[in-house]
Amino acid sequence: xxxxxxxxxxxxxxxxxxxxxxxxxxxxxxxxxxxxxxxxxxxxxxxxxxxxxxxxxxxxxxxxxxxxxxxxxxxxxxxxxxxxxxxxxxxxxxxxxxxxxxxxxxxxxxxxxxxxxxxxxxxxxxxxxxxxxxxxxxxxxxxxxxxxxxxxxxxxxxxxxxxxxxxxxxxxxxxxxxxxxxxxxxxxxxxxxxxxxxxxxxxxxxxxxxxxxxxxxxxxxxxxxxxxxxxxxxxxxxxxxxxxxxxxxxxxxxxxxxxxxxxxxxxxxxxxxxxxxxxxxxxxxxxxxxxxxxxxxxxxxxxxxxxxxxxxxxxxxxxxxxxxxxxxxxxxxxxxxxxxxxxxxxxxxxxxxxxxxxxxxxxxxxxxxxxxxxxxxxxxxxxxxxxxxxxxxxxxxxxxxxxxxxxxxxxxxxxxxxxxxxxxxxxxxxxxxxxxxxxxxxxxxxxxxxxxxxxxxxxxxxxxxxxxxxxxxxxxxxxxxxxxxxxxxxxxxxxxxxxxxxxxxxxxxxxxxxxxxxxxxxxxxxxxxxxxxxxxxxxxxxxxxxxxxxxxxxxxxxxxxxxxxxxxxxxxxxxxxxxxxxxxxxxxxxxxxxxxxxxxxxxxxxxxxxxxxxxxxxxxxxxxxxxxxxxxxxxxxxxxxxxxxxxxxxxxxxxxxx
Amino acid sequence: xxxxxxxxxxxxxxxxxxxxxxxxxxxxxxxxxxxxxxxxxxxxxxxxxxxxxxxxxxxxxxxxxxxxxxxxxxxxxxxxxxxxxxxxxxxxxxxxxxxxxxxxxxxxxxxxxxxxxxxxxxxxxxxxxxxxxxxxxxxxxxxxxxxxxxxxxxxxxxxxxxxxxxxxxxxxxxxxxxxxxxxxxxxxxxxxxxxxxxxxxxxxxxxxxxxxxxxxxxxxxxxxxxxxxxxxxxxxxxxxx
Numbered sequence: 001x002x003x004x005x006x007x008x009x010x011x012x013x014x015x016x017x018x019x020x021x022x023x024x025x026x027x028x029x030x031x032x033x034x035x036x037x038x039x040x041x042x043x044x045x046x047x048x049x050x051x052x053x054x055x056x057x058x059x060x061x062x063x064x065x066x067x068x069x070x071x072x073x074x075x076x077x078x079x080x081x082x083x084x085x086x087x088x089x090x091x092x093x094x095x096x097x098x099x100x101x102x103x104x105x106x107x108x109x110x111x112x113x114x115x116x117x118x119x120x121x122x123x124x125x126x127x128x129x130x131x132x133x134x135x136x137x138x139x140x141x142x143x144x145x146x147x148x149x150x151x152x153x154x155x156x157x158x159x160x161x162x163x164x165x166x167x168x169x170x171x172x173x174x175x176x177x178x179x180x181x182x183x184x185x186x187x188x189x190x191x192x193x194x195x196x197x198x199x200x201x202x203x204x205x206x207x208x209x210x211x212x213x214x215x216x217x218x219x220x221x222x223x224x225x226x227x228x229x230x231x232x233x234x235x236x237x238x239x240x241x242x243x244x245x246x247x248x249x250x251x252x253x254x255x256x257x258x259x260x261x262x263x264x265x266x267x268x269x270x271x272x273x274x275x276x277x278x279x280x281x282x283x284x285x286x287x288x289x290x291x292x293x294x295x296x297x298x299x300x301x302x303x304x305x306x307x308x309x310x311x312x313x314x315x316x317x318x319x320x321x322x323x324x325x326x327x328x329x330x331x332x333x334x335x336x337x338x339x340x341x342x343x344x345x346x347x348x349x350x351x352x353x354x355x356x357x358x359x360x361x362x363x364x365x366x367x368x369x370x371x372x373x374x375x376x377x378x379x380x381x382x383x384x385x386x387x388x389x390x391x392x393x394x395x396x397x398x399x400x401x402x403x404x405x406x407x408x409x410x411x412x413x414x415x416x417x418x419x420x421x422x423x424x425x426x427x428x429x430x431x432x433x434x435x436x437x438x439x440x441x442x443x444x445x446x447x448x449x450x451x452x453x454x455x456x457x458x459x460x461x462x463x464x465x466x467x468x469x470x471x472x473x474x475x476x477x478x479x480x481x482x483x484x485x486x487x488x489x490x491x492x493x494x495x496x497x498x499x500x501x502x503x504x505x506x507x508x509x510x511x512x513x514x515x516x517x518x519x520x521x522x523x524x525x526x527x528x529x530x531x532x533x534x535x536x537x538x539x540x541x542x543x544x545x546x547x548x549x550x551x552x553x554x555x556x557x558x559x560x561x562x563x564x565x566x567x568x569x570x571x572x573x574x575x576x577x578x579x580x581x582x583x584x585x586x587x588x589x590x591x592x593x594x595x596x597x598x599x600x601x602x603x604x605x606x607x608x609x610x611x612x613x614x615x616x617x618x619x620x621x622x623x624x625x626x627x628x629x630x631x632x633x634x635x636x637x638x639x640x641x642x643x644x645x646x647x648x649x650x651x652x653x654x655x656x657x658x
Numbered sequence: 659x660x661x662x663x664x665x666x667x668x669x670x671x672x673x674x675x676x677x678x679x680x681x682x683x684x685x686x687x688x689x690x691x692x693x694x695x696x697x698x699x700x701x702x703x704x705x706x707x708x709x710x711x712x713x714x715x716x717x718x719x720x721x722x723x724x725x726x727x728x729x730x731x732x733x734x735x736x737x738x739x740x741x742x743x744x745x746x747x748x749x750x751x752x753x754x755x756x757x758x759x760x761x762x763x764x765x766x767x768x769x770x771x772x773x774x775x776x777x778x779x780x781x782x783x784x785x786x787x788x789x790x791x792x793x794x795x796x797x798x799x800x801x802x803x804x805x806x807x808x809x810x811x812x813x814x815x816x817x818x819x820x821x822x823x824x825x826x827x828x829x830x831x832x833x834x835x836x837x838x839x840x841x842x843x844x845x846x847x848x849x850x851x852x853x854x855x856x857x858x859x860x861x862x863x864x865x866x867x868x869x870x871x872x873x874x875x876x877x878x879x880x881x882x883x884x885x886x887x888x889x890x891x892x893x894x895x896x897x898x899x
Contacts, residue, residue, distance in 0.1 A: 014750050017752060018752075481759065482766075553802060556805040557802055560801065566893045
């Protein structure tokens, strides 16, 4: 391994490559953590945590100048002497006024620094941190403050709040209610100034003089200018139809929540409110929520208003159909008749899969309809319970009958693509004449690894499943042998936190073959290691037999066969229907019920049927040799295929059967 | 290699075809990026029998994306060879290396095609390149590799597999381009352009997703319309066996 520490150029290359994924502590060598070029590169490509710099760098004026220009917000972390440095502080406050509060007391009383802070996008309270009272007596400074931020008025010394020049400056900007609140009485009683304040900020209405609050003419003008002020009207005016309508037209229909109960029942008011925002319906009286004119006016808005419709309108098919296609509509508030109407439910689910939770009980039992819903919005699977999922979205992959047995694999292909890096099958079953012999419950057909340099590649580690060979059943874990850099044997994870753990042996590339005795009727994945393992190695010494999914390629082929109307290539599957595949038969390495298998310590052998069962067969194999297998085969009678003859020639090296 | 071949900053993303086979383009005899050439100089002396191939943007582009990985294919016989390689590779580069046992180098069709048609050998005994039939079987095998049937209809950029799904989805358009016009590419940018020719909305969606992935912004993208299109167009482009 290359032990030469990286130089500046190499570190900068790392910085440029990793950008915001850079770990300053581990990626930058200690000896380069104070290097100006490296720091400049970090500032250019990502963000610098000033507190992680060595003390030497934190006190280096050149570095501080660089940082204050590129990352002025770090000024608050500068050492004390730097925050008392005029040039650095001026540079910081010019970029961001927030830096001003961290400057030394001395500099917070420096006119040039104060002026710079108030000039460049000051905060509302920058003025409050000025340390020299003589500056606070200077009208030029005060004017800078109020002209820099429309909320600064509340933070200037009180003696300035009645100054006409200052007030003129505040009024010239957008008047904020927090400022208007503090205006002298005469200003808050001035029609034009008060109207501007309300126009700029509707909540200023709360602070107009008592005279103006009682003035209907002013109220009409204010509502017309800014409907947001409606909520601040005095109570008697909240019952004034003309005033209220002016406010609703100029503002937000939801403001109707604050008006008088009498007006909440007014048709004109109701129509104006819901046309602005149909959710205003919730604040209106029951009479209006059952008013056809008002409901019709709601139909152009969001689906969320449906919740507030009167019952007879909720039950209206045409209305529910219209609203179901709109954002915000929820079947939760719909009557049963709507929740059991197919086209409405379909529209609602298409818009929002959450609506599946509220569909009528009658529809929940209609499997064909649920499939339709899935077709319009796959995300209903997040809400479908497992029982229905198992009944509805199961794909079955079945082998052809082989020596009287059939192997079937059940998968829910449509749900979470990969769950915890496993592609789970609901189960696998081997049957004979329709009677289950062995059932393997919920197991991963595919096991994946997050692979690649950033863990974003999906590499299959193994394909798992039952296999029939002869009269025997096996569980096979077929390793893909895939290996990327993250699995190398250098002893370290390639990129900390990403990818699979580095391996110290090559066991992770091994295949495994287990013998499943006929005495086991129910098998779960966790108990597989307790079965006799006959092979563990990286060579392709896997028996050839009957499987539902043998490799990852087969799995992808199965998915594609189901999805595509047409197929191509030497497909291993025949699409029977939308949810069923049949595995095309292929030769198995077997003869007369004996299975050709590789057994550790014994090589390729024939596992020969035994009256005592599969374990006895294995015991016999370990106690005999190839010649015994050959002798047994020669004793058998029955038809032998050309494939089997060739198999025997390959295995024994001669024509066993003559 | 003529200057005209080098006049472009990047090699053509389309795989050249001659006499019905994909061939290794001579333009890839030259490594276009300086970082790729630097790597080649470093590995030139590695003489332990393993074969190392450079592919991807550091081979094909004069200015690869500054965050691009270094894509290598390594055909090896023993793990000692891998250790020796680890000792000489520069440590300041992020690698995406496929380690291929020599006995299994033909098992993954996608990788096999890259090896023979789209990678530049850096060291080891010269590999005899095999032209690969540019036929519907090539398309089908790549279609299975990308497996659009297995891509979720909603892609979430925050998912650890989002990049994998995105690339698979996009590359399907490269397969369709081959089926329709005989032009195959894996290049993401080109595949997105092909998608845009089908429907500008597809390109818009894919570009948005790509940007979210590159900038690590949270975004979900409903791609069921793209998946449906892929399925339909593939069906109309090939026949039953």
